[in-house]
Amino acid sequence: MTLTQVWGSLLIFTLCPLLGRLPLIAWITYGLTRRQLSQVGTGNVSVSAAFYQGGRLVGILAVLSEAFKGIAAVLLARYFFPTQPEWEIISLIMLVLGRYWMGNGAGTTNVVWGFVVHDWRVALLVFLIGGISFTIFRDRTTGRIGVLILFPLILALLHPSDTARIMSAIALGLLLGWIYQKIPDDLDLPTKQANLESQAVFRFFRGDKAIISLDSKLDAHKVGQKAATLSQLKRWGYAVPTGWVLPPGDDSEPLVKYLPLSESEPLIVRSSAIGEDSQLSSAAGQYQSILNVTTRPALQEAITQVLASYDHPSATQYRRNRDLPDTAMAVLIQKQIRGVFSGVVFSRDPISQQGDAVIIEGLPGDATRVVSGRVTPEKYEVYLGELGEEGRGDKEDKEDKE
Numbered sequence: 001m002t003l004t005q006v007w008g009s010l011l012i013f014t015l016c017p018l019l020g021r022l023p024l025i026a027w028i029t030y031g032l033t034r035r036q037l038s039q040v041g042t043g044n045v046s047v048s049a050a051f052y053q054g055g056r057l058v059g060i061l062a063v064l065s066e067a068f069k070g071i072a073a074v075l076l077a078r079y080f081f082p083t084q085p086e087w088e089i090i091s092l093i094m095l096v097l098g099r100y101w102m103g104n105g106a107g108t109t110n111v112v113w114g115f116v117v118h119d120w121r122v123a124l125l126v127f128l129i130g131g132i133s134f135t136i137f138r139d140r141t142t143g144r145i146g147v148l149i150l151f152p153l154i155l156a157l158l159h160p161s162d163t164a165r166i167m168s169a170i171a172l173g174l175l176l177g178w179i180y181q182k183i184p185d186d187l188d189l190p191t192k193q194a195n196l197e198s199q200a201v202f203r204f205f206r207g208d209k210a211i212i213s214l215d216s217k218l219d220a221h222k223v224g225q226k227a228a229t230l231s232q233l234k235r236w237g238y239a240v241p242t243g244w245v246l247p248p249g250d251d252s253e254p255l256v257k258y259l260p261l262s263e264s265e266p267l268i269v270r271s272s273a274i275g276e277d278s279q280l281s282s283a284a285g286q287y288q289s290i291l292n293v294t295t296r297p298a299l300q301e302a303i304t305q306v307l308a309s310y311d312h313p314s315a316t317q318y319r320r321n322r323d324l325p326d327t328a329m330a331v332l333i334q335k336q337i338r339g340v341f342s343g344v345v346f347s348r349d350p351i352s353q354q355g356d357a358v359i360i361e362g363l364p365g366d367a368t369r370v371v372s373g374r375v376t377p378e379k380y381e382v383y384l385g386e387l388g389e390e391g392r393g394d395k396e397d398k399e400d401k402e
Contacts, residue, residue, distance in 0.1 A: 008080025012091045016073050020098025020107060024065035029054045032061075038104060042184040046105040063109055069095060070107075070114030088118045089168035096175055106179045111172065115151065121158060126151045144180060148173040211258050214243040214334075223247055223330040224272030230332070241334045245272065248328030252303045256296055259333065267293040268336040269302035273310055274327035281322050284344075285371050286315040287329070291336060299333075306331050342367035343377060357381040 001009075026045050029037050033054045037045045040053055047066055051059030073091040081087035092107075092114045099107035116123045130147045152169040159165055212223070217235065220228035227245045234240040246255050261267065271287035288309035290302035309315060310329040319326065343362020349355055361370060361377040369375040 005080055008077070009087075011080070012073075012077055012087065012094055015076070016091050016094035017098030017102070019069050019073060020095040020100075020110070021102035022069070023103060024069075025050050025062045025105070028061045028065060029058050032058050044104055044183060047109050066107075066109035067113035069099075070110035070112065071117050073110070074114045074117045084164075085118065085162070086164040086168040088114070089165065089172055092118075093168070093172050093175060096172070096179070100179050100183075104183075106176065106183060108176065111176065119155070119158070122151060122154050125154050145177070148177050211255060212245045212247065214240060214245070218245065221274065224274050224276055224332075226270070226276055227272040227330060227332045241337055243332055243334035246303065246331040246333070248274070248330050252300065252331075255333070256300050256303070259299065261294055261296060261299065263294050266291070266336045267299065268334050269293055269299065269306050270332040270334065271306050271309065272330040272332040274330070275319075275324055281318075281324060283315070283318060285373055286312075286318050288312075289368075291366060291368065293336075303331050303333075339366050340364065343370045349381075357383050 023045060025047065026037055029035055029050050035053050037043075037049050037053060041049055047059065047062045050062035054062075070092065073095045074088045077087040077091040078085075092111055095110050095114070096107035099105045099110060112123070115126075126147060130143060130150055133143065133146055152166060152173050155169045156166045212218070214227070214231045214234045216231060218228040218231040223245045227243075230240050230243065244255060244259060246252055259267065269290040271289065273283065273287060275281065276283040276287065286309075288306050290305060293299050293302050307329050316326075318324075341362055341364055343360060344367065346359040346361075349357060349359050358381070360380040360382065362380075363369050363375065363377045370377045
């Protein structure tokens with residue numbers, strides 16, 4: 001090693017961490033929004049935090065500032081070690097260390113742009129393969145791990161004899177993976193609280209585009225009549241509780257990870273089978289609904305139970321008796337309403353199947369007892385033409401005698 005390279009290594013080990021520490025993102029965000037990133041959100045001073053708190057302009061400037069750091073670190077190493085490219089990766093390692101220990105960030109943007117300068121072929125292949133994989137699987141945790149494995153692997157394939165370079169890339173990947181475990185993820189923050197300009201970006205990188213909600217226009221042939229009708233009512237302006245749909249055959253894990261869960265706002269997991277609540281049959285009470293879901297394990301178990309209820313012997317026999325084909329089950333998940341009085345409304349009398357009366361059957365509390373068929377509910381008939389109301393039924397719970 002020459003004297004010049006000795007000085008170069010000293011600069012890399014001292015200047016690159018300080019460059020990582022340089023709070024350009026914090027300065028940009030505070031200058032344009034008067035917000036201290038270290039005091040809001042996750043406390044990260046990162047590109048994603050800049051987008052979240054400051055919007056598109058602040059985020060773009062943050063990207064440019066971090067790209068400058070990564071490129072500068074690589075060019076510094078290249079100047080002193082033109083024939084030893086592993087030093088360029090070492091400079092990125094030192095930059096990331098400074099970014100984490102002194103700058104409250106992971107340094108992902110630094111590494112991305114540093115690698116573009118280091119070897120654009122590696123950067124391009126990682127971008128293409130990683131981008132396609134993320135678009136398909138829509139899981140950012142898996143995507144991160146995949147990229148951290150991918151870039152040393154591609155580097156090794158392109159430069160199989162450069163052991164020092166490969167080992168440096170592996171060390172950089174391990175360092176980033178360790179940092180990801182230590183810092184909170186800005187993408188876990190509520191999307192609706194993000195700057196309006198950045199909400200679409202956050203939904204994409206969170207994987208939200210794979211999540212189907214009742215705000216979307218839904219096809220009854222794909223998600224069942226129940227979910228499709230509720231989505232239509234919601235788009236018409238009715239106060240339909242917030243809900244999400246898991247189509248038949250879809251992986252439930254992204255939805256389980258995404259949905260908000262708390263003791264104060266439980267969820268209800270409902271069936272929305274293809275053919276359920278149709279003009280031919282209602283399938284009322286044939287499939288399972290799970291109330292008061294407040295944890296992710298409970299949500300996963302509830303989804304499994306609802307899906308399994310489609311093949312329950314009584315549900316199968318119900319379809320056979322009506323010559324209905326076996327189709328598939330979608331799962332509808334909604335925020336649960338703690339009803340004071342709950343029940344079912346029939347637009348036409350299900351017994352007489354005629355007349356202009358709307359039939360309402362209900363009981364105090366949630367609707368479980370009403371739809372279970374075990375309790376005789378209170379019954380009300382509302383005659384729309386006369387604007388009159390006649391109520392009849394038992395005030396006390398009665399068990400059906402069958």
